Amino acid sequence: MRVLFVAGHTAGACYPLVPLAQAVRLGGHEVFVAGHEDVLPVVAAAGLPGVAISSRTLSDFLVDRGGRTVELPEPGHEHDLAVGRVFGRFAADGLDGLLALVRDWRPDRVVGVATAYAAPLAAHDGGVPYVRFATDLAEPVVHMLAAVAELGPELEKLGLYELPAPWRSVSVAPPSLRAPDAAPALPLRHIPYETQSALPPWVHPGQDRPRVLVHDHGETRPDLLEGLRELEAEIVVTGQEEGPVPPGVRAGRVPLGVAVRPGDVVVHRGRPDVVLTCLARAAAQVLLPGDPGLDEHAGRLARLGAARQVGDSAVPGAPVETEEVVAACREVLADPAYGQAAHRLRAEIHEMPLPADLVPLLTEEVVA
C-alpha cells in the first residue's frame, strides 16, 4: 500500500508524526511525506522520503490574498481567527502541489497532521481515505474553522461545502491531558522524536544526578542559566547550537528526548511535542508563558500535578524573573509529588497503542 503523510508547518509540528510514518514504512508499505520545502530537511533526517509541495514559508502568509500585511491582534478570539486564516492561506498555497502528488503517485491513504488543511482536500480529490493526526494540544477549534473559511475558494473549486470528514482520526494526547472538546480518535502512544545529531559523551555520564533541562528554542537567557547553577542538579540546555554558557552548564544540539530522564525537570514554554516528550520520559515540567493557545494545556498539566507554571500564564510570552524560575525548579526537584504525577502520566501513555499496533488499522480495507 502507498501511504502519503502530510507534514506540519514547523519541525515541532512534524516530530510527533515521525514514529507513525516510520512504522508504516517498516510495515512494508511505501511512504512519502509531503511538505513545504523548509520542513523537508526534518523529514529527510528522519529517514523518510520527502516531497516538496511549495517553496514558500509560513511567514509569507502573514500577508492576505490581496497582498496586505496582516497584523496579528492581541491574544484572544481575533488572534485565533487571524492565525487560523494564516494556516488556511498556507494550506491553499500547498494545495496544487499536493493535488498533483496524489494524482501522480496515487496513494491509498493520506495521513495529515491536523493543521495541514490541504490534506483532506487532496485526499477527497483523489478519492483516498484521509486520516487526521492530532496532538489535541494547542489545536483550538477556531484555528480550524477560520482556516477552512479562508479555504472557501479552494473548497468551491473542488465542489465541497465543508472540510471532508476524516476516515480515521489519531491522537497522541494522553486521555487525561487531551482537550475536553477534542473529537473522538484512535489513541497512539507518543514516541519522543527530534532530529538527531552525534551525541557528546556527557549525555550518558553513567551516574544519576538529576538534570534541569532548559528547552527554549530561542536565545536562552544567560541570567537564567546563571541562576539555575545554584541548584543541586546538572544544568543542560537542549535544542540549540552550542553557544556561550556559564561554566558547568552543558549545552548542545542534543535531542531533549535523549538527554532527559525520569525525575529530571524540564523548563520550557509548553509546545505540544515538548510536553509529550517530557511526559513519555516521566520528567516534571516548569512552564514559562509561551505562545497564545499553549496556556490551556499548560494549565491542565499543572492541575494534574506534573508541571509548575511560572509568570503570568494568562499573558503569552510574559517575562518571568529568574528568581521565580529557579525557585520553581527547586520546589519541583524537592517535592516528590511532581515526579509521581509525571510517572502517572507516563503510565497512561504506556497504555496507549504503539505506532506498529496502529498500522493495521490505518491500512485495513475501507468498508463503505
Added chain:
Amino acid sequence: MRVLFVAGGTSGVIFSIIPLAQAARNAGHEVVMAAPENVVPTITSAGLTAVAVTSRKMLDTLLYDDGERRPIPTDLHERYIFNGRCFGRYAGWCLEGLLDFADRWRPDVVVGGTLVFAAPLVARHAGVPYVKQAVDMGEPRTIDLAAAAELGPWLKRLGFHEMPRSDLFVDICPPSLREADAPPAQIMRYIPYSTKGRVESWMYTKGDRPRVLVSAGSRVTPDRDFEILSGLVAKVGALDVELLVAAPADVAEALRPLPDNVRAGWLPLDVVAPTCDLVVSHAGGTTVLGNMHYGVPQLLIPYLPYALGFTRRLTDYGAARMLPPEDDSPENVAEACREVLGTPSYRQRARDVAHEMSLLPGPSQALAAVERLVHTSR
C-alpha cells in the same frame, strides 16, 4: 529496555540494521547505535541516536600503520582471510570506546550486524544477550573465522576463550533462498532503507520506454569501482530504454556528459525501484535485497567474490540473470539486458520472491523475539 546497536563501518551494512533499530525505537525502547565517527551522519539521518566510538575508518583497515596499502590477495581463500582480518582489526578499533560506552549506558541487549565483531564482545562484557542480524544474504564463513583469529588478543584481554556466540540470529534472507545448511534463525522481512534526499516527480513516475536502473551500491567513489560503473553506463545506455544511474553526486559528475535517455545522480532506491523494469548492479547485498523487495528483475555482475553465493541462488530461482565479471563486454551486457526485459519469467519470479518476502515477519515482530530473549535472560 536499552538496546545498543553496533554499526559496521560502511553505509551499506548500516542500512540493513536500520529497520530493526527504528522498530525498537518506535516501540518505546531507548536505542543508541554506536559507530565510527565517519558514519555517524548515516545513522542520525535515519532518525536514530548515534554515539561515535572511534575516529578511525573502516577503509583504514586496508592500510598498514605507516599508511602503505596492504596488498589484497587474488587467491579466494587468502582474500577471505584478508577480509576477515580487516573486520577483526576494525572491531578492535571500535572496542575501546564501545566498552567504555556500555559501562556508562548499561544496555539490556546488544544487536550487531554480521561482520561487526565488536558486538558479541561488548555484549559478553556487559553480560547481556547478543543478537546477530544478517546484513545481506550471507557471506563466506571463512571471513568470520579469520576475524575471530585476528581478535585473539582482545579475547584474551577480556578473558574469553572463544568468540561469544549469538543468542538470537535474525536473518533477512527469504527462506527459499537460504543456504541448505543455514543456521536456525528468526526470519525478518527486509525493508529497504537508504539515506534520504529530495524526491522529484520523475523518480516515481515513468514514461513508455522500459526503465533500467544501474547501481553500483553506495560505496562507489571516483577512485573506487568507478570503471565498473562507467562501463555499465556505456553498455546499457545504448539500448532503447530510459536509463537511471544511482551514484553519489561526485561520481555522477564524473560520468557526464550523458545521452538524453540517461539520468545520473543520487537516487533513493525505495522511491525509484517500483517504477523499474530491470536493475543492473554489481550485486551489493542491500541493492539485491531492495530490488527483491520491490519485485524487480535483476542483472547481476558479482565483481566482489563474496556476492557470488547469493547471486547464484537468486539466478537459480529465476529472478535474476548473472553475468560473470570476466564476460562483461558491452555486447554481453546489452544482450543480457535485452533478454531479461524480453523474458516475462524474470518478472514473474521477481514478483514471487517479493510476495514471499511480504509475508515474512516484519521488524516489529522480529523485535518481539528480541524482547522475549531479554525477558527470559533476566
